[in-house]
Amino acid sequence: MFSLGARLTAKSAFRANQATMASIGVLLRRFSVVNPAIMRNIGISAHIDSGKTTFTERVLFYTGRINAIHEVRGSDNVGATMDSMELEREKGITIQSAATHTVWDNHHVNIIDTPGHVDFTIEVERALRVLDGGVLLLCAASGVQPQTLTVDKQMKRYDVPRIIFINKLDRMGADPFKCIKQVRDRLNINCAAVQIPMGTENGLKGIIDLIEMEAVYFDGDNGESVRRESIPDSFKEEADDKREELISCLAELNEEIEELYLMEEEIPKDLINSCIRENTINLKFAPVFMGSAYKNTGIQLALDGVVKYLPDPTEVVNQALDISTPEEKKVALEIDPKKPFVGLAFKLEENQFGQLTYLRVYQGTLKKGQFLYNSATGEKIKLSRMVRMHSNEMEDISEAGPGDICAMFGVECASGETFTTGSKLAMTSIHVPDPVMSLTIKPKDRNDLTKFLNALRRFEREDPTFVVAQNPESEEIIISGMGELHLFIYAERLRREYDIPVVVGNPTVNYRETVTEKYEFTYLHKKQSGGAGQYAKIMGYVEPNTEDITDPEADTSNLFIDATKGNNLPNEYIPAIEKAFYECCKKGPLTGYPVIGMKFVLTDGQVHVVDSSQMAFALATQGAFRESYSSGGGKILEPIMDVQVTVDADYQQGIMGGLMKRRGTMTDTKSQDGMFIVNADVPLATMFGYATELRGMTQGLGEFSMEYKNHAPVEEYEIQDIIEAYKKKQQEESDF
Template structure:
């Protein structure tokens, strides 16, 4: 309290703080009394950066929307469980794997508690000091990457959790790409510093080298492995020791003499890294001066919000160390809703970008980013970007034009709900009884503005499923409809030959979870066929086409002629946008041999031909179609004629362009005790894997990274457990589609012809 009084006496350093000393004493006494009632959990200090600028509403500035993301088993849900405990949202900490019979609050699904993994992202909210924090805990497995994608699409900031032993892992790379895709500012938290072999310096180097981030520690650990007791705050230059049964008591001390030189070195490194991207801190650094605590904090905040700097926090969530300072860092360095730039598309003005104001009095703009079928009907998770969403009010689905009355609005706390009357700008809430699709935009009807959608990866694996005779056909249909609506990466189709239902997804675990959910939630038992891989086709040589389509059946017929060529897209200039689309149409027609109004139909026809290749009937990618000339008829030419003609022309040309089958290649990461290294490598070689690296980690484990054909990955989890005595684990994510060998291509074509006949 004395320190706070000294600070407040200096008005020039704290222009935004207008509390009287008596008000602060009263406020602190009430807070301490509340802390005692909740089990003496130490409440946060009043942070310098929580002061509210005059032109920003208090409820907006003191709000944070964050997601917690990481590689699988890095401690995301464990961290969230501690955050909820320290903020008073839960009264006891429970085991993530559900061994205590309760399980973590955010893993509300029975399947999640049994497997000890997060399958669905879960939302909650809490109060830290006088700040409101909305949190979404996301899965780590790549099979459920869409849950991370949709969360990062709507959140303002993120916490990237890293293992103190393994550092940056395969899924860390994926999460980093997702954060960069949506310009999400983040802080990093190096977890598990209590484990043998933990090395935070190596993890920070990984952040710089592998993720290309401008990162620096804002803390250094006090002891590692079994000696880990706390952290030293480099910004405030204080030592924090976590005591008590649950780490609820923070003992703040001065830095001991034997650590002062290390603290000074690391603090100068922090100032230098921030100074590289922040002009004010850079000038102070060049003048060989030391910035004050307030100036350094402000510089870190500015740089973090611009996505130019990543402050790194440290601790051990499982051992209840370092969580409270991380929460302070979320408030201090991650943006409030008005500080993250968001744009909407004006549908009345050729989708021109319009910046969202984040004002609760502006016209409503909201986005439905997640759907979930609950016992009360469809639960729609909404992010309100501007305006106010009111219970009983009317909103318009911008995508469908349908006007809807809002029946109920709730704040989610995992699977618990708290009803509210309205939600203002910057809120993350849920609604009941709204029939819509994921990524639909909503307005109050005064403006035709829509938010941009999200990136949805293509599925890489399929299963043929047949319903058990004793199961309910109606429930089977309901389950498929519900799951398909919830998860954009789950594709449901019917095989035209066998009439089997084909379930396509991101991996074995992804599909296994949905089959298990059918059984548990709908009492539908299915028989599962052999998993199949989503192959694709491409061409390897440039080939010309000259094709005429004529059809006369009495009256006006159909006539079209197209001339041009096709060529592999990868042989052209390396253009990321074209590569992402996997197709390019080039209109080189001069004159009116093909009237301009028929050119779009030619492009549609070319795209039609990409749906099925000539080898095994898979989607074609990496192809450029150029239209150079043609011919039309004054009466018989039409859009349909040119579309059919172009589609047939490209299909004929593809047969002569040395077509090739592509298979999905996965980036595989295997971690196991070092004594099994030789056995693992030989097993990967037998499965045609290409070893990229093999490293010994700090805890004497071997970490092997390999590129592996997905077709050779079936049953690998069983094999790995067998050869490593259950001590090995692996993760994989989609890397690319690559050409198969000639013998495999011949076998695939033969199999396709047999199934066709």
């Protein structure tokens, strides 16, 4: 045990080191262009609740960026530094990725803390697009989880080297070696531990460094004092076994290590470190670190790993597209401050100063007052203000060099657009997943409508997965996104940030109406009391325009046919009858939705010498339409979707049962590589909320897509509910 004096000495030494780190950071920020060789751009990614924000909080504390540790949903009502939004602190989750920068071992480290919830996956996507390396966090008890798989795909999509940190070793059921096996089996990553824990759960005492073969302890109130000693006898055997496993893994990647390993000779530590670095950068290996962020254990060693094993910007190949050539030839970018500037706007935010645009500098130097060109729009702008971000805090800078990440104000653009100083180059786009869920939204107070629409436009610019559209038939505003939480967060932000209470609900289904039987009509419209008289008589019939309205290839258009003979109905009235018929088809009598697949055949008519007019014949057509519709077997049709669900074969029965409950009809099933794929025809009205249900049934691993197939008659027991809903909606609109 340390004495009180020893602990105070250790604490003083840490504070002095923090002050040194902070002064280096001030120096680096003063001279905005940082040498790329001492730069690391990393993201912290994981499944939700794996401890990303807690990990980042410790990183900022140990590097001297902050002076005190605050917890996610902390009892001090402060909250973690990187969760700056009020909603994030309330819910204890990360909603928006947050950027910061710090210094460790004389290296400038840009960090982006990303959300773990699948609804905010675009935040991870665009962060990984611009980063050179990543830290993949795993929970020691839960191992590889659904969002871990998604993050792994994203890292592989952008060729991001990673170190792995197994967090929460203090948690009940922690088993880091089970996690490593899952990483190898489920993520297909060649990895090995470079550390092992001394105990787990409540018995966690420290970490054993398998390269230095030392026991590492983290003393002080916040684990700020790192102490290295000999490995305790009780852990020596396990340490030897795991070190041999590490060396065996590296021997497959390095001939020199392989030769020394087979000859049972001592392998130099420098050779081990250089082998790990080379193969991590080449995506052939991932070193595994361990600890507990909450218990302040192992974070400093992970920071050492970031500096030792992850690439600096000069070691990453970045390419742009030459948009001045028809084939958009790829052009390699150089980490050279003297080359023409090329940067990618990867994230947008709106605050009291205007639009804040996060930018990764890929080539050249970005300077305050510089003129930039937007490659997507061709627009020329002047850069008036530049900042470095520390969560929601800003530090003004005058320039940023190649490889760096900064932010700029006063620039109107969209996420994923490229800026240059004149060259016709554009960075490859960011992958944007398609929205999976939609809701209707409207302000409670009609007077807020303009402010409401402006806010939605802002959110849409910020988030490519948040889509705003208007249903042309119902005139509802539809917001689409990655899930319920995603959309409800935006609804809550409208209330908090703009003081606009809103009403959300399921979108109105675009029903259709039609006739199913032939009906002959003779309709007389006559008005001869008071004022000018009206007289119009028409005869004919209506019938379906197609044999099978449910056939996807069927002609569902409406058709007017003039089959009159003789002079009973003058030609001057025919256009008015035709126009009135098509107007009637725009709003069906039952639900107000369009009528489709209806043929209106006019066979005869009768006029009055004085009282007949185009208006009279239009009104007669409307009457004949209503009469024919009610007597011609008027039907409500609902949209049927071709739904495809892909899940692990273990969930087959549950998925099919769930689709049947939603009135689905299976059309095809197949098994492929351990996955089960089912296609079903399902009414759109029953598909609301399916994304959430599917995630719950499959632990987040299921995927589905759907596209419109056809319209089909609604079941008899559903008709009255649809009509009542239409009447209720009409009443609400009249009250709004």
